[in-house]
Amino acid sequence: MSQTITDTAEAAAELSARVSRAKRVVFFGGAGVSTASGIPDFRSVDGLYHQKFAYPPETMLGHDFYLTHPGEFFDFYRTKMIALGAKPNQAHRKLAELEREGKLTVVVTQNIDGLHQMAGSKNVLELHGSVHRNICQECGKVYSAEWIMDTTGVPRCPACGGRIKPDVVLYGETLDDHVVSEAIHQIARADMLIIGGTSLVVYPAAGLVEYFRGDDLVVVNRDATPADSGASLVCQCDIAKAFDF
Numbered sequence: 321m322s323q324t325i326t327d328t329a330e331a332a333a334e335l336s337a338r339v340s341r342a343k344r345v346v347f348f349g350g351a352g353v354s355t356a357s358g359i360p361d362f363r364s365v366d367g368l369y370h371q372k373f374a375y376p377p378e379t380m381l382g383h384d385f386y387l388t389h390p391g392e393f394f395d396f397y398r399t400k401m402i403a404l405g406a407k408p409n410q411a412h413r414k415l416a417e418l419e420r421e422g423k424l425t426v427v428v429t430q431n432i433d434g435l436h437q438m439a440g441s442k443n444v445l446e447l448h449g450s451v452h453r454n455i456c457q458e459c460g461k462v463y464s465a466e467w468i469m470d471t472t473g474v475p476r477c478p479a480c481g482g483r484i485k486p487d488v489v490l491y492g493e494t495l496d497d498h499v500v501s502e503a504i505h506q507i508a509r510a511d512m513l514i515i516g517g518t519s520l521v522v523y524p525a526a527g528l529v530e531y532f533r534g535d536d537l538v539v540v541n542r543d544a545t546p547a548d549s550g551a552s553l554v555c556q557c558d559i560a561k562a563f564d565f
Contacts, residue, residue: 324554328561331540334553335514336565338536342512345423347415348529350430352517352541356409356560359433383492386485390474397486401432402451402465408439411516414563416440425510428503430518430525432488434465445503447495447525449488458482495524504531512536517559520545 325331339345351361373396379385380396408416416439418424426443427436434452436444454463456477463484468475475484489495507513511534518541520526529547539547540555540562548554555562 322548322551322554324548324556326556328557328564331555331557331562332565335538335540335555335562338512338538338553339418339423342423342536344425344510344534345418345512345514346425346428346506346510346532347514347516348428348507348518349411349516350518350520350522352519352559353411353429354406354409354431354433354435355517356411356558357403357406357433357435359403359406359435378491381491383490386490390483394468394471394474397451398469401486401488402469403433404465404469406433406435408435410560411563412436412439412441414565419443426503426506428507428528430522445499445506447489447499447503447528449486449496451486451488453487454484455487456480456482457485462487500524500528503528507531508533510534512538514538514540515545515547515551516540518545519543520547 325334355361373380380393386393412435415424415427415436419441426445427441428445428447429436430447432446432448432451434450451465454468459477459480459482461477461479476482477484507528508531510532513529513532513534515529515538520529537547537551538553539545539551540559542556
């Protein structure tokens, strides 16, 4: 029988109790984990998909757009996808703490902001890559997000003049097979899976949670998700406050 909680203090207490009983916890997170850090998501009322641009965001974040409109792609990438001022929130910090304590095995994230690593998490599987890696398509040299922000127009590799591409999965591209395989492996071995800050509508990433075979499936998200009906606990509240334990 699923238990639904909307009060943040009650959610934090219940989440703490369940984590303490678990042996292998995996966290599967999305954009909602980072909204408390000031990074807008895509699909909420204030998200990128509801803002007005010259092209739809999903078009500007496509592989074809990167190839055919590189200047406009990088303008959008710099202004909307890189958030160097963002800092980890309580959810990021608690997950890093649980990893240090040996409770949390891995964070599987759809986010590209690197906030989990900034908070101290070591075992992070980035399904959609990271803005902190920008790779020359000719020589393979890697450039930071800070380096990209210091450039204008279409950045070129200073070493060879090659084209730079963010190490993020654009629309029309496939996920990294090794990252997906490891995520499936870790989720399948977990006895507790916490799904947090994701509407579970972005595939194929959302489909990974179906590999969970453990006893305790927890969903922490403001809005309802497709996983709610099969969860043992649903916390419909602020995710940063739910992890304040």
